[in-house]
Amino acid sequence: xxxxxxxxxxxxxxxxxxxxxxxxxxxxxxxxxxxxxxxxxxxxxxxxxxxxxxxxxxxxxxxxxxxxxxxxxxxxxxxxxxxxxxxxxxxxxxxxxxxxxxxxxxxxxxxxxxxxxxxxxxxxxxxxxxxxxxxxxxxxxxxxxxxxxxxxxxxxxxxxxxxxxxxxxxxxxxxxxxxxxxxxxxxxxxxxxxxxxxxxxxxxxxxxxxxxxxxxxxxxxxxxxxxxxxxxxxxxxxxxxxxxxxxxxxxxxxxxxxxxxxxxxxxxxxxx
Amino acid sequence: xxxxxxxxxxxxxxxxxxxxxxxxxxxxxxxxxxxxxxxxxxxxxxxxxxxxxxxxxxxxxxxxxxxxxxxxxxxxxxxxxxxxxxxxxxxxxxxxxxxxxxxxxxxxxxxxxxxxxxxxxxxxxxxxxxxxxxxxxxxxxxxxxxxxxxxxxxxxxxxxxxxxxxxxxxxxxxxxxxxxxxxxxxxxxxxxxxxxxxxxxxxxxxxxxxxxxxxxxxxxxxxxxxxxxxx
Numbered sequence: 001x002x003x004x005x006x007x008x009x010x011x012x013x014x015x016x017x018x019x020x021x022x023x024x025x026x027x028x029x030x031x032x033x034x035x036x037x038x039x040x041x042x043x044x045x046x047x048x049x050x051x052x053x054x055x056x057x058x059x060x061x062x063x064x065x066x067x068x069x070x071x072x073x074x075x076x077x078x079x080x081x082x083x084x085x086x087x088x089x090x091x092x093x094x095x096x097x098x099x100x101x102x103x104x105x106x107x108x109x110x111x112x113x114x115x116x117x118x119x120x121x122x123x124x125x126x127x128x129x130x131x132x133x134x135x136x137x138x139x140x141x142x143x144x145x146x147x148x149x150x151x152x153x154x155x156x157x158x159x160x161x162x163x164x165x166x167x168x169x170x171x172x173x174x175x176x177x178x179x180x181x182x183x184x185x186x187x188x189x190x191x192x193x194x195x196x197x198x199x200x201x202x203x204x205x206x207x208x209x210x211x212x213x214x215x216x217x218x219x220x221x222x223x224x225x226x227x228x229x230x231x232x233x234x235x236x237x238x239x240x241x242x243x244x245x246x247x248x249x250x251x252x253x254x255x256x257x258x259x260x261x262x263x264x265x266x267x268x269x270x271x272x
Numbered sequence: 273x274x275x276x277x278x279x280x281x282x283x284x285x286x287x288x289x290x291x292x293x294x295x296x297x298x299x300x301x302x303x304x305x306x307x308x309x310x311x312x313x314x315x316x317x318x319x320x321x322x323x324x325x326x327x328x329x330x331x332x333x334x335x336x337x338x339x340x341x342x343x344x345x346x347x348x349x350x351x352x353x354x355x356x357x358x359x360x361x362x363x364x365x366x367x368x369x370x371x372x373x374x375x376x377x378x379x380x381x382x383x384x385x386x387x388x389x390x391x392x393x394x395x396x397x398x399x400x401x402x403x404x405x406x407x408x409x410x411x412x413x414x415x416x417x418x419x420x421x422x423x424x425x426x427x428x429x430x431x432x433x434x435x436x437x438x439x440x441x442x443x444x445x446x447x448x449x450x451x452x453x454x455x456x457x458x459x460x461x462x463x464x465x466x467x468x469x470x471x472x473x474x475x476x477x478x479x480x481x482x483x484x485x486x487x488x489x490x491x492x493x494x495x496x497x498x499x500x501x502x503x
Contacts, residue, residue: 011385036317
């Protein structure tokens with residue numbers, strides 16, 4: 001007999017006992033452990049997600065802050081650069097103005113110096129011309145400069161044409177003041193007398209004549225009355241001399257500034 | 273050579289007796305029960321866990337998953353019954369590698385007892401899920417004429433469960449025993465390993481069929497939302 005009913009009942013009971021045992025000692029603890037682990041993992045994942053969200057939020061916040069900082073820094077930098085450029089421009093302008101002012105001042109100073117030097121040369125030349133003339137006249141013609149100046153004035157009075165004589169005569173007669181004769185040197189008595197005589201002979205009236213000496217104003221001798229003037233001056237001679245001397249001084253300067261041209265021209269001069 | 277371990281009687285007193293089937297079943301109960309108690313004593317709920325815990329978790333979750341794949345909505349509810357069916361049959365069959373051991377499943381009494389348990393459990397689970405009226409009405413589906421055929425089906429599938437497992441295990445044991453007398457060296461080892469495979473397959477088939485019957489009793493005859501308006 002393959003089927004034993006007692007064994008069937010016992011095995012069914014045994015199986016039910018085994019079901020109860022495994023349910024309590026195997027399935028429940030294992031499933032509880034798995035559930036607990038799944039909950040822990042889910043909690044950790046949720047925490048990680050929350051941490052990630054927080055990190056993302058902070059990252060976005062820091063990024064926005066960094067962008068703000070960068071923008072502010074860029075603005076400040078551009079502002080500082082602009083201010084520096086403006087300051088540089090102002091300083092350059094100021095320096096240029098100062099340099100120009102200094103240059104103008106220096107040019108003015110040089111111009112003044114040159115003018116003073118010209119004047120000094122002019123005065124010295126006049127003195128030298130007078131001294132030389134006086135000495136030459138004394139040595140060669142046995143006369144004085146003052147005599148010759150007086151003679152020249154009287155001769156010019158005598159040689160005046162009719163129109164000029166008339167104009168000057170009217171000026172001399174109509175003026176309230178005496179005739180004013182100024183000279184660079186003190187005129188001796190005979191010359192003064194000769195001038196008075198020449199005036200009388202020329203204009204046929206007795207004129208009051210006043211003689212003055214002003215070497216700084218007059219470069220010779222002049223007769224002035226009521227806006228009319230008759231004079232002899234050394235200024236023309238001096239101007240001519242300055243022109244000649246200037247020409248002499250310019251030649252070496254040109255030669256220095258064009259050495260090749262000079263070198264090229266030298267053999268041509270020597271050839272004949 | 274005894275055809276069934278029921279015939280190997282160690283002790284008997286009138287109607288009561290202890291044969292090899294009952295004795296080896298008790299051994300299996302002790303091994304499974306005490307082993308489970310020891311291994312689940314210190315379970316870890318964290319990430320780090322022992323190898324034995326890993327093994328047990330793999331077994332339990334695999335059974336749970338298989339039961340769920342059959343179509344049972346809450347497999348944890350039937351895990352105790354179906355999982356024990358699988359583990360008992362599997363352990364009983366794996367024990368054949370131990371010399372002198374006779375699997376309890378090679379006894380028709382054991383397989384009949386297991387089939388009887390399934391035969392009783394299926395309507396119980398069905399009534400629990402659908403109620404007495406709903407479960408009994410399922411025998412009249414699709415028409416009243418099908419009632420006798422449904423009843424025959426219930427009985428025949430129970431008988432088939434018992435005889436299939438018994439036949440496979442008994443034949444495996446018998447073949448190994450016969451071969452041991454003919455070719456005592458290499459060939460029985462091959463047949464033993466084949467028997468192990470057959471035993472695992474039978475455990476799987478037995479428990480899966482039981483799961484299918486339970487699924488059919490608890491869920492299959494429920495009207496689906498799409499079919500409800502038409503009926």
